[in-house]
Structures are given as C-alpha cells and as structure tokens.
Amino acid sequence: MAFETKALDPKGSSQKISDKDFEQLRDYIYNVCGIYFHSSKKYFLESRLARRMESTGSKSHADYFQQVRAGATGSAELKKLLDEITTNETCFFRNLPQLNALETKLLPEIIAHKGKIGFKKLRIWSAGSSSGEEAYTMAMLLLEKRATLLKDWIIEIVGTDINETVIGQAKEGIYNSYSVRNTPDFYLKKYFKEESAGRFVLSPEVKKLASFSQLNLYDDNKMLFMKSFDFIFCANVLIYFDTASKSKVVQHFYNNLQPYGYFFLGQSESLHGVNDKFRTVHFPGGFTYNK
Numbered sequence: 001m002a003f004e005t006k007a008l009d010p011k012g013s014s015q016k017i018s019d020k021d022f023e024q025l026r027d028y029i030y031n032v033c034g035i036y037f038h039s040s041k042k043y044f045l046e047s048r049l050a051r052r053m054e055s056t057g058s059k060s061h062a063d064y065f066q067q068v069r070a071g072a073t074g075s076a077e078l079k080k081l082l083d084e085i086t087t088n089e090t091c092f093f094r095n096l097p098q099l100n101a102l103e104t105k106l107l108p109e110i111i112a113h114k115g116k117i118g119f120k121k122l123r124i125w126s127a128g129s130s131s132g133e134e135a136y137t138m139a140m141l142l143l144e145k146r147a148t149l150l151k152d153w154i155i156e157i158v159g160t161d162i163n164e165t166v167i168g169q170a171k172e173g174i175y176n177s178y179s180v181r182n183t184p185d186f187y188l189k190k191y192f193k194e195e196s197a198g199r200f201v202l203s204p205e206v207k208k209l210a211s212f213s214q215l216n217l218y219d220d221n222k223m224l225f226m227k228s229f230d231f232i233f234c235a236n237v238l239i240y241f242d243t244a245s246k247s248k249v250v251q252h253f254y255n256n257l258q259p260y261g262y263f264f265l266g267q268s269e270s271l272h273g274v275n276d277k278f279r280t281v282h283f284p285g286g287f288t289y290n291k
C-alpha cells in the first residue's frame with residue numbers, strides 16, 4: 001500500500017493526513033475491527049494518530065502505517081492504536097428501563113425456565129464492556145437475588161473489550177465519581193468503599209462474579225468460542241460500525257445466545273436493517289431482542 005509521505009513538522013504537532021492516507025488507514029482499521037471512520041471523522045483520526053506517531057517517532061503517516069503492519073512489533077502497536085481510537089464512555093446503571101425489565105420480568109422468566117430443567121447456571125456477556133461498569137452493574141443486581149431467586153445458582157459474568165487499557169481498569173475495579181454518578185445510594189453504600197474523595201473501590205464479592213478479557217468482536221474465530229449466554233449486552237458499541245460489520249457481529253450474538261436468552265443494545269440503537277432474525281420484545285421505556 002503506497003502512502004503519501006509528508007514530514008512531521010519540527011515542533012511535533014500533527015501533520016495533516018491526506019485523503020488517500022486517511023482512506024487507506026480507515027480501510028485497514030475497518031478490516032481489523034469493524035469500526036468505520038466516515039470522512040467527517042478525518043480530523044479525529046488525524047489527532048489520535050498524531051499521538052501514536054509521536055510515541056513511535058514516526059516521520060510520516062506512511063512510516064507509521066508500516067510499523068503497525070510490521071509483524072510482532074506491529075501487532076503491539078496495533079493494540080495501542082486501537083486503544084487510542086476507541087471511545088470508552090460508560091457508567092454504572094447506565095440504562096435504567098433495561099435494568100428494571102431485566103430484574104422484574106426477564107430474569108425471573110429465565111430462572112423459571114432453566115430451573116425447570118435443573119440447569120442452575122446463568123451466563124451473561126458484556127460485549128464491549130469498556131472499564132467494566134456494565135458487567136459489575138449486573139453483578140450487583142444479581143448479588144441482591146443471591147438469597148432468593150438465585151439461591152444455589154452459578155453465575156458467570158464475562159466482560160470483553162478490544163481495548164486492553166480499559167480491560168486492565170475493569171480488572172482493577174477502582175472508579176471515580178463520574179463512573180458512579182447514576183449509582184443508587186443503596187448500591188453505592190453497599191458495594192463500594194470510598195477510599196478517598198472521588199475514589200470508589202468495588203467490593204471483592206462483586207469483583208468475584210465477573211471476569212474480563214480482551215476480545216475483538218470482529219474476530220470470527222474468537223467469537224465462535226463465546227457460547228451459551230442467557231443475556232448478551234452490546235450497548236453503545238456497534239454505533240461505530242457500518243451496516244455490514246454490524247450484521248457480521250450481530251450474527252455471532254444470535255448464534256451465541258441461548259434459545260430463550262435476551263440480547264440488549266444501547267438506548268438509541270436498534271437492529272433495523274442489520275438483522276431480521278431477532279424478535280423485538282418491548283418493555284416500559286425500551287425494548288430488547290430474543291430469538
């Protein structure tokens with residue numbers, strides 16, 4: 001792939017990316033992870049690239065691109081590039097109507113179903129988990145049912161994200177005031193310790209319920225192993241994908257969801273034009289999908 005070469009200016013500020021270089025890099029990123037940068041996002045990509053180019057001492061976009069594609073070193077740099085270009089905004093208790101429906105209707109329904117066949121194991125996947133707030137929100141809700149609905153049940157909550165930095169933060173389980181801004185007082189008091197002003201440490205019993213690992217949702221081979229989930233959350237992730245990459249990823253979610261399980265997107269998202277196999281299930285303030 002031929003990149004146009006322009007030197008970094010001497011002060012190290014970002015150089016303008018040419019249309020041709022932008023398109024090549026955009027297509028490369030798209031093929032790796034499904035995230036599609038529309039041309040209106042050219043300046044966003046340019047500024048994120050500038051940081052990586054400075055760290056790696058690259059003289060031009062061509063030079064940087066060559067490094068990203070260079071074997072083992074390149075794959076380490078690719079991870080850093082992906083860490084730089086992904087948007088990781090999240091918080092605890094982000095989608096209350098969804099959580100209410102889950103707690104009052106969808107969870108009891110699944111428990112009744114699985115209980116009948118004697119399979120007392122619940123598997124939940126937060127796909128595109130960012131720093132873990134979504135997965136840990138579920139962990140806290142389920143801990144509240146431990147003595148009743150979920151007595152003697154095995155609970156597995158899995159959080160995955162392409163961004164290694166946020167996966168590290170999820171494993172650590174330490175949050176700031178911004179992350180807990182929507183957390184009801186009851187949960188904040190019970191499951192967090194405010195160690196110092198604005199530093200909230202999650203309790204070990206919550207952390208124990210969830211595990212986190214790096215996973216690219218666009219990697220078909222890895223997606224095949226994500227089996228048998230009762231609830232899959234993929235909220236505010238596919239908004240960065242185009243229709244074709246959304247369809248590919250959603251088909252995996254469809255295959256990996258239990259027949260009676262539920263698939264959740266973010267509040268402003270839908271599968272319209274993406275997948276017509278899922279059935280829409282409405283609840284007050286939103287909707288979810290099942291098979």
Ligand SMILES: C[S@@+](CC[C@H](N)C(=O)[O-])C[C@H]1O[C@@H](n2cnc3c(N)ncnc32)[C@H](O)[C@@H]1O
Nearest residue numbers: 033086088089090128130162163216217235236
């Ligand atoms: C805006 S956050 C959403 C976090 C959380 N699901 C929520 O709704 O609060 C989007 C996350 O999706 C991740 N992501 C983007 N593309 C991905 C991919 N191809 N595979 C896995 N994760 C991806 C990003 O790294 C980011 O952490």
